[in-house]
Amino acid sequence: MSIILDHVTYTYSAGTAYEVKALDDVSLKLSDGEFIGIIGHTGSGKSTLIQHLNGLLKATSGAIYFNGQDIYDKDFDLKGLRTRVGMVFQYPEHQLFETTVFEDVKYGPKNQGLSDKEATNRAFDALSAVNFPDEYFDQSPFELSGGQKRRAAIAGVLAMEPDVLILDEPTAGLDPKGQRDLLTLIRRMHKESERTIILVSHSMEDVAEYVDRIIVMDDGKVFLDGTPETVFSHVTELEERGLAVPQVTYLMEELKGRGIPVEGHATTLKSAKEEILRLSRAGALHV
Amino acid sequence: MRSMINAKQLTHEFFRRDEEGNVEGISVALDHVDLDVEPGQFIAILGHNGSGKSTLAKHINALLTPSEGTLIVDGKDVSNPSNTLDIRETAGMVFQNPDNQIIATVVEEDVGFGPENIGVPTEEIWQRVESALKGVGMWKYRSHSPNRLSGGQKQRVAIAGVMAMEPKCIILDEPTAMLDPDGRAEVIRVAHELNKKKGITVILITHYMEEVVGADYVYVMEKGHIIMDGTPREIFSRVSELIAHRLTVPQITLLAHELKKSGMDIPDGILTREELIEALCR
Numbered sequence: 229m230s231i232i233l234d235h236v237t238y239t240y241s242a243g244t245a246y247e248v249k250a251l252d253d254v255s256l257k258l259s260d261g262e263f264i265g266i267i268g269h270t271g272s273g274k275s276t277l278i279q280h281l282n283g284l285l286k287a288t289s290g291a292i293y294f295n296g297q298d299i300y301d302k303d304f305d306l307k308g309l310r311t312r313v314g315m316v317f318q319y320p321e322h323q324l325f326e327t328t329v330f331e332d333v334k335y336g337p338k339n340q341g342l343s344d345k346e347a348t349n350r351a352f353d354a355l356s357a358v359n360f361p362d363e364y365f366d367q368s369p370f371e372l373s374g375g376q377k378r379r380a381a382i383a384g385v386l387a388m389e390p391d392v393l394i395l396d397e398p399t400a401g402l403d404p405k406g407q408r409d410l411l412t413l414i415r416r417m418h419k420e421s422e423r424t425i426i427l428v429s430h431s432m433e434d435v436a437e438y439v440d441r442i443i444v445m446d447d448g449k450v451f452l453d454g455t456p457e458t459v460f461s462h463v464t465e466l467e468e469r470g471l472a473v474p475q476v477t478y479l480m481e482e483l484k485g486r487g488i489p490v491e492g493h494a495t496t497l498k499s500a501k502e503e504i505l506r507l508s509r510a511g512a513l514h515v
Numbered sequence: 516m517r518s519m520i521n522a523k524q525l526t527h528e529f530f531r532r533d534e535e536g537n538v539e540g541i542s543v544a545l546d547h548v549d550l551d552v553e554p555g556q557f558i559a560i561l562g563h564n565g566s567g568k569s570t571l572a573k574h575i576n577a578l579l580t581p582s583e584g585t586l587i588v589d590g591k592d593v594s595n596p597s598n599t600l601d602i603r604e605t606a607g608m609v610f611q612n613p614d615n616q617i618i619a620t621v622v623e624e625d626v627g628f629g630p631e632n633i634g635v636p637t638e639e640i641w642q643r644v645e646s647a648l649k650g651v652g653m654w655k656y657r658s659h660s661p662n663r664l665s666g667g668q669k670q671r672v673a674i675a676g677v678m679a680m681e682p683k684c685i686i687l688d689e690p691t692a693m694l695d696p697d698g699r700a701e702v703i704r705v706a707h708e709l710n711k712k713k714g715i716t717v718i719l720i721t722h723y724m725e726e727v728v729g730a731d732y733v734y735v736m737e738k739g740h741i742i743m744d745g746t747p748r749e750i751f752s753r754v755s756e757l758i759a760h761r762l763t764v765p766q767i768t769l770l771a772h773e774l775k776k777s778g779m780d781i782p783d784g785i786l787t788r789e790e791l792i793e794a795l796c797r
Binding site: 403479488 | 769
């Protein structure tokens with residue numbers, strides 16, 4: 229499974245005074261099993277980009293290939309693509325609607341044309357993948373806590389067994405423990421299923437901690453694309469674009485600025501801790 | 516000096532009802548809470564979802580009244596219905612979702628709606644609108660349509676709407692939960708400015724730890740109780756306890772805590788990068 233974007237441009241309100249290029253000549257290759265973070269400030273093109281990946285928006289120019297097939301080809305099964313590339317929107321719990329959690333999760337697979345029995349199996353698997361407690365399966369989704377609603381909504385997308393899972397700010401509005409639990413769950417799902425996961429986030433600390441590859445969007449273009457270490461070594465360039473680097477990365481940069489021989493680019497708490505302990509043992513913290 | 520907000524053994528109970536409306540049980544949202552806020556303080560209330568912090572906030576401007584105990588706002592008892600309107604003019608409230616609080620089609624009309632409603636003379640309404648919008652840095656957007664603004668800008672307009680009522684106290688109930696990092700920073704900066712320049716008492720309810728660093732005093736709530744209180748530094752010295760209560764601390768505080776556990780000589784309650792660098796390089 230791979231998705232290739234070849235010189236994709238998307239223009240809103242083309243030909244009017246309000247014309248905006250939301251995507252500007254974007255070329256990317258997203259490969260099988262990657263865990264990718266997309267960052268960028270509001271209006272940078274993140275949401276427009278992900279809506280192209282499952283064909284919700286059609287590029288003004290350029291091409292998109294899913295497993296080598298042109299998704300804009302008239303023979304391409306665009307409806308099938310939407311279940312193979314599953315999308316969890318912001319505040320997905322607003323889209324819960326069935327009378328019980330279990331029925332809500334079954335809705336997707338039933339729509340895919342699966343039998344009731346198959347849909348039931350899918351719903352079981354999806355709800356257990358998100359650690360949803362089985363005593364609440366028959367509860368109305370509207371009586372759940374915020375974190376549980378969010379997980380039920382994610383299970384609804386997982387039940388369609390997509391090859392690619394896109395989550396648009398999945399932790400927004402959850403409390404810190406709820407945020408940590410959900411990100412840990414997403415990481416576990418990635419490890420166990422080896423499906424491609426794309427996480428759109430505002431939190432530099434979160435993307436640094438969880439993903440393997442970061443795509444930074446700015447003004448409709450891909451501004452940076454690489455591992456957290458490479459991306460977050462561009463401190464000044466990110467700040468000029470209204471973005472930031474993780475707090476620990478700033479700390480290590482400032483230590484470097486004081487003439488302390490800091491090695492590498494720590495982007496997570498763990499790597500910063502190890503580097504400081506190394507410097508401390510080497511007696512290199514006092515200059 | 517008279518307290519701005521004084522709660523003694525404040526308790527609030529909700530009846531849980533079944534589909535026919537019969538009482539099934541009682542939930543205690545606030546359980547014998549004591550709290551005292553002086554005029555001009557910047558107070559933060561931390562707690563996870565369902566800890567009772569919003570229920571407490573709704574008492575401060577008399578949207579809810581105590582089941583037991585007392586709450587006095589600027590000398591007036593919220594349990595007495597004849598005080599309700601006075602209390603709502605004293606303590607203004609800003610909620611989480613900016614889209615639910617803005618009603619007019621032009622920014623300045625939205626801000627003027629409150630004072631107009633309480634019969635402020637037209638001349639003075641415009642003075643208040645100007646001063647409120649300047650106070651939150653939104654004066655140049657006065658003739659814009661609110662639906663064209665960013666989340667942070669909308670939330671600042673909502674704060675201006677409260678400011679135009681000239682309250683002594685503003686309660687911000689998770690004002691940044693739906694905003695991006697830039698929007699969050701804007702709103703918190705405006706809250707601190709109003710507190711410093713105009714002496715307005717601020718009650719900030721949040722679960723973002725970074726936002727409470729600048730507060731004078733912090734209360735941590737869980738299951739309707741206040742489980743910790745102190746200055747931000749005192750609170751952030753208790754890292755393990757906060758994590759046990761589903762909360763977290765700023766990444767730098769957590770790093771300092773981890774380094775200390777690994778045997779380095781670092782003081783408790785590190786809040787900023789500068790403090791940690793100071794401690795490391797001393």
